[in-house]
Amino acid sequence: MLPYEAYFDRVYDETYRALLRQALLKLSDPFDAEDALQNAYVRFLRRIKKHGFSDISDPGAFLYKSLCHEITQHYAARAVRKERETPLPDAVLPDDGQEVSLRALDAVAVKEIFTLARALPAEVYRTFVLYYGFDMSVAEIARSLGVSEEAVKSRLFRARRSIRSELHKKGDLAL
Numbered sequence: 001m002l003p004y005e006a007y008f009d010r011v012y013d014e015t016y017r018a019l020l021r022q023a024l025l026k027l028s029d030p031f032d033a034e035d036a037l038q039n040a041y042v043r044f045l046r047r048i049k050k051h052g053f054s055d056i057s058d059p060g061a062f063l064y065k066s067l068c069h070e071i072t073q074h075y076a077a078r079a080v081r082k083e084r085e086t087p088l089p090d091a092v093l094p095d096d097g098q099e100v101s102l103r104a105l106d107a108v109a110v111k112e113i114f115t116l117a118r119a120l121p122a123e124v125y126r127t128f129v130l131y132y133g134f135d136m137s138v139a140e141i142a143r144s145l146g147v148s149e150e151a152v153k154s155r156l157f158r159a160r161r162s163i164r165s166e167l168h169k170k171g172d173l174a175l
Helices: 003-026 030-051 059-084 098-117 122-133 138-145 149-170
Strands: none
Touching: 003 030, 003 059, 003 138, 030 059, 030 122, 098 122, 098 149, 122 138, 122 149, 138 149
């Protein structure tokens, strides 16, 4: 293992949770937070591979600054995308039998559920997406968000209860 690889691994292990927490707090979508953090680490790895790491006194601060840059780029790109976006017509799936229909129904149901989840309070939404979208365990979510496992379980319960209630009101699905 090269010296910069060992250094990178050590810094990654020391900073990942704190930086993920920051990214989740600043970005509304956990998927975007993970992407921004990944880009910050890639930038850091390229930097230490090319120029070394002896001049970096605080790698956590270096990564935090890089993460802030990624978050700024995310919001700038999102603003540009919103200006240029034009709605696309709904795609029509070919009827290959019941299996395709069930997959389409499942996709619609998942989209409906995640749409309803966006109306949840931010901390409940983040927990819901990390659990159902990223397949993280309760313990992993608790560590990454810096809360107790009981808080994670409570947020998941509140999310499921709220979504179930909304779906029953709409008469769309019975969960």
